[in-house]
Amino acid sequence: xxxxxxxxxxxxxxxxxxxxxAYRENGGYEALRKxxxxxxxxxxxxxxxxxxxxxxxxxxxxxxxxxxxxxxxPKPRYLVVNADESEPGTCKDIPLMMANPHALIEGxxxxxxxxxxxxxxxxxxxxxxxxxxxLRHAVAEAYEAGLLGKDILGSGFDLDVVVHAGxxxxxxxxETALLDSLEGYRGQPRLKPPFPAVAGLYASPTxxxxxxxxxxxxxxxxxxxxxxxxxGTEKSAGFxxxxxxxxxxxxxxxxxxLGVTLxxxxxxxxxxxxxxxxxxxxxxxxxxxxxxxxHIDIPLDFESVGGAGSMLxxxxxxxxxxxxxxxxxxxxxIEFYAHESCGKCTPCREGSYWMVQVLRRIEAGKGxxxxxxxxxxxxxxxxxRSFCALGDGATSSVTSAIKYFREEFIAGTxxxxxxxxxxxxxxxxxxxxVEEDA
Numbered sequence: 422x423x424x425x426x427x428x429x430x431x432x433x434x435x436x437x438x439x440x441x442x443a444y445r446e447n448g449g450y451e452a453l454r455k456x457x458x459x460x461x462x463x464x465x466x467x468x469x470x471x472x473x474x475x476x477x478x479x480x481x482x483x484x485x486x487x488x489x490x491x492x493x494x495p496k497p498r499y500l501v502v503n504a505d506e507s508e509p510g511t512c513k514d515i516p517l518m519m520a521n522p523h524a525l526i527e528g529x530x531x532x533x534x535x536x537x538x539x540x541x542x543x544x545x546x547x548x549x550x551x552x553x554x555x556l557r558h559a560v561a562e563a564y565e566a567g568l569l570g571k572d573i574l575g576s577g578f579d580l581d582v583v584v585h586a587g588x589x590x591x592x593x594x595x596e597t598a599l600l601d602s603l604e605g606y607r608g609q610p611r612l613k614p615p616f617p618a619v620a621g622l623y624a625s626p627t628x629x630x631x632x633x634x635x636x637x638x639x640x641x642x643x644x645x646x647x648x649x650x651x652x653g654t655e656k657s658a659g660f661x662x663x664x665x666x667x668x669x670x671x672x673x674x675x676x677x678x679l680g681v682t683l684x685x686x687x688x689x690x691x692x693x694x695x696x697x698x699x700x701x702x703x704x705x706x707x708x709x710x711x712x713x714x715x716h717i718d719i720p721l722d723f724e725s726v727g728g729a730g731s732m733l734x735x736x737x738x739x740x741x742x743x744x745x746x747x748x749x750x751x752x753x754x755i756e757f758y759a760h761e762s763c764g765k766c767t768p769c770r771e772g773s774y775w776m777v778q779v780l781r782r783i784e785a786g787k788g789x790x791x792x793x794x795x796x797x798x799x800x801x802x803x804x805x806r807s808f809c810a811l812g813d814g815a816t817s818s819v820t821s822a823i824k825y826f827r828e829e830f831i832a833g834t835x836x837x838x839x840x841x842x843x844x845x846x847x848x849x850x851x852x853x854x855v856e857e858d859a
Contacts (some may be wrong), residue, residue, distance in 0.1 A: 422514050423661055423677055423678060423680070423681040423682075423685050423834065424588050424676055424677075424706060425676055425677050425689070426660040426676055426678055426768060427522055427674060427676050428640050428660060428676065428761070429521055429524055429633070429636055429637070429640075430517075430521070430662070430676045431447065431664070432444075432520075432521065433459075433516075433520040433521065435642070438520050438521060439519065439521065439522055439523075439564070441523060441553055441559070441560065441562040441563070441566060441638075444521070444523040444728075445560070445693075448449075448643070449523055449524070449527065450527055450568060451641040451642070451643060451827075452525075452527060452531065452574075452638075452639035452643035452823075453530055453531055453568070453574070453639070454574060454664070455525050455642055455643065455796070456530075456531045456534060456535070457573070457576040457578060457641050461534055461535045461537055462494050462535075462596045464531065464535035464611075464642065465487050465488055465535050465536070466482035466484070466485055466642060466667065467484075467486065467642065467645075467646050468483055468487065468535070468638065468646075469482065469485060470646035470650075471472075471484070471641045471646040471649040471650060471656030471658060471659070471708075472646075472649065472653075472659065473475075473634065473637060473638075473641060473649065473658065473659060474654070474657065474658075474811040475630065475631055475634050476631045476632075476633035476634045476637065476661055476662075476725065476735075477503055477630070477631025477633070477735065477810075478705065478706070478708075478724045478734045478735050479635065480733060481658075483634050483638075484616065486630070487532075487535060487536050487599060487628055487710060489514050489616070489618035489619075490536055490618050490628065490776065492854060493617060494625075494626050495618075496623075496624070496625040496626060497538075497539065497540065497624070497625055497758045498536055498537055498538040498539075498625065498627070498628075498702020499538055499540055499541070499542070499621065499622045499623070499625060499627045499628070500524070500532055500533045500538045500540075500627075500628050500630075501541070501542045501596075501599065501600065501603065501621070501622060501627055501628065501629045501630075501689065502537060502542065502543040502544065502629075502631075502632055502635055503588070503594065503596060503599055503623065503629055503630065503631050503632070503643070503697070504518065504527060504543055504544055504546065504552075504632045505545065505587050505593045505594040505599060505631070506543040506546060506594070506735075506813075507546050507589075507591045508591065508593060508594070508706045508707055508708060508735065508737070508754075508839060509525065509706065509707040509739075509754060509757055510664070510666060510703055510706045510707050510735075510737035510738075510739040511664065511674060511706045511735040511737040512664050512674075512737065513633060513662035513664050513674060513735065513736070514631070514632040514633060514721075515549055515552055515569070516674055517632060517633060517662070518545075518552050518632060519551070519552055519555055519637060520557065520638070522555055522559035522635070522760060523559055523562075523563070523630055524586075524634045524636040524639060524641060524855060525543070525556075525629065525635060526559055526563050526568075526569075526582065527568075527637055527639045528636045528637065528638040528639050528854045529580075529582060530563075530568065530573065530580055530582075531541070531638050531639060531642055532630070532635055532638055532729075533580050533630070534578055536628055538580070538628070539579050539580055540580070540581055540583075541580060541581070541582045541583070542582075542583050542584075542585050542603060542622075542634075543582065543583070543584045543585065544585050544587055544593070544599050544602070544603060545555060545584060545585065545586055545632070546589065547586045547588050547589045547590050547746075548586045550586075553584060553586050553711070556584045556624060557584045560584055561583050562581075568782060569581065569582055569668055575806050576786060577781060578756065584698070585603060587599075587602060587608075588602070588608070589726050590602070590608045590761065590763070591757075591761035591811070592608050592609065592762070592809070593608040593760060593812065595610050595726055595809040595811065596612065596617060596629040597610050597611035597617065597621075597809075598763065598809070599623055599629065599641060600609075600622050600627065600629070601624060602621065604623065607763075607784075608763065608806040609763045609765045609808075610763070610765065610809035611808075612808065614729065615627050633662060633715070634739060635732075638657065640784040643824045644855070647703075652678040653678045653679035653680055653722065654679060654680040654724070655726060656722070656724050657679040657680065657722035657723045657733075658679070659678070659679060660674070660675070660676055660677060660678050660679065660738055661679055662674050662675070662676050662736060663675045663676075663677055663681065663686055663721065663736045663738060664735075664736060664737045664738060665686060665687075665690050665740060666738070666739050666740065667702075667739045667740035667741055668693055668694050668697060668740050668741060668742040668745075669687065669690045669691065669693060669694070669740050670690060670691030670693075670694060670695075671689075671690045671691045671839055673690070674688065675689055675690070677837065678735075679721065679722045680720040680722045680725070681720070681721055682718050682719065682720060682721060683704075683712075683716070683717045683718075683719070683721065683738065684715065684717045684718055686721075686738065687699075687717075688848045690788075693740065693742055694742065697742035697743060698714070698728055698742060698743055698744055698760035699714045699716070699717065699740065699741075699853065700713070700741050700743045700745060700747075701713050701714075701738060701741050701745075701747060701820075701825065701826070702706055702716075702738055702740045702741060702824075703737060703739045704716075704719075704721060704726050704732070704733060704734065704736070704738060705726070705731065705732050705733050705735055705736060705737060706734045706735045706737035706739075706813070707737075707739070707818060708732075708734065708752040708811075708813075708814025708815070708817055708818075708830060709731050709732040709733075709734045709814075709817055710730055710731040710732070710808070710817045710818070710820065710821035711731070711747075711818060711821045711822060711825065712729070712731055713825050716729055720731060720735065721740045724725070726770060727857070730821070731821070732817075734763050738840070744842060745842065746820070746838040746839075746841060746842040747764060747822050747825075747826045747828065748780065748783055748784050748826075748829055748830060748833055748838050749784055749838050749842070750818075751754030751818045751822045752777065752780040752781060753786050753817055754818050755773060755776045755780055755815060755818070755819065756777050758773045758811060758814065758815040759773035759774050759815075759849065760812070762811060762812075762815075763811075764776075765808055766807045766808045766812070768802055768803045768806040768807050768812055769803060769807040769808075769812035769815065772799045772800075772802060772803040772812065772815070773815050774797055775799055776796060776800075776815070776819060777797075779792050780819075781797070782833075783812055783830055783833030784833060784835070784837065785833075785837050785838075785839035785858075786832075786833055786834070786835055786836045786838070786840070787833075788833040788834045789834055790831070790834060792830075792833075793827070793830050793831070796819055796823065796830075797819075797820065797823065799816075799821055800816035800849045801817065803816050804816045812829050814841055829841070
């Protein structure tokens, strides 16, 4: 049985865990003192050696990303923290910033020092005003304590940090759209190359990392690369948050080594709600192909999940029991993607819209056999043909749901989902306006 590894969540039960005093009582900012005595390149090599992979979904090696910055570019370097968490089911960075903001700030300072950056930005989703306020308060505490600003801890290193509030666009979670938004433009993805490491914020070398990735850096500096590699698997090292939501008795954040299984996490979470069984679940949020009960023992690491046909993503495990209509859930997810599409590229803008119309028709029991083929055809024309991963993610749940639950889609040719699954209340529009919408 895998055990939990509380590192970032170790002091979350303290009512004052978000304060500088509480963070320092548990060794906070000691890793920073150590880092400032090291050569920046040595920190980059330590992070590379640790095997830390991006915790924002893509899983790209963090140290390798830092190493991509060109050494001969005279422009200033920037560090940008992606805190625009907003995908359905993904809910780890916001509680981390609320309960332990100084872990992120210490990680920002160490990471900026390692890449020789003197300006860092934390881009936070605009709706979470309570998080923005807490982060700004923590940044102010750090400035007052001499941990930010000029000559940090007498090292001669200068760093300014800005907490920037976004405007509530899911697309700004894509790194290049985030950079456009930071520059004051409409958040839309850029064509790559050039990549942000070469021409990112203000056309300067930029590193963009997820909140959890940066917040993990201090523990690696403090304890060493081998300590981090002692957890997880050979190619997916370390620990991470597994966010369980849905039909479980104790939903929440479970900080465990990569490679833990859903079966083990469900035991920690008290299991599926009484009297029910697992039907399907997402290993990495709504943009990853769904899994079923047969996948309950797959190790939750990048390689194993990928080998089984999905993606680890943000480790957002949404759990659904047998009372749930898969068509209804997928329709809700695709409505989200259609609403959040920035509209820059035609396949995503039009494809997600038309998938919503077809899914509504099937959910209402007014679909046809051809509708299932139409959904798959739209997915074929959308996958790999959009500027960013939003389009790809919008196809994942549809194709995987049809793969594992085709019979429910076929049932939608004659029976509404709310009759097949009467435990779920339906919205009024689903019954009354489907013919007009379709």
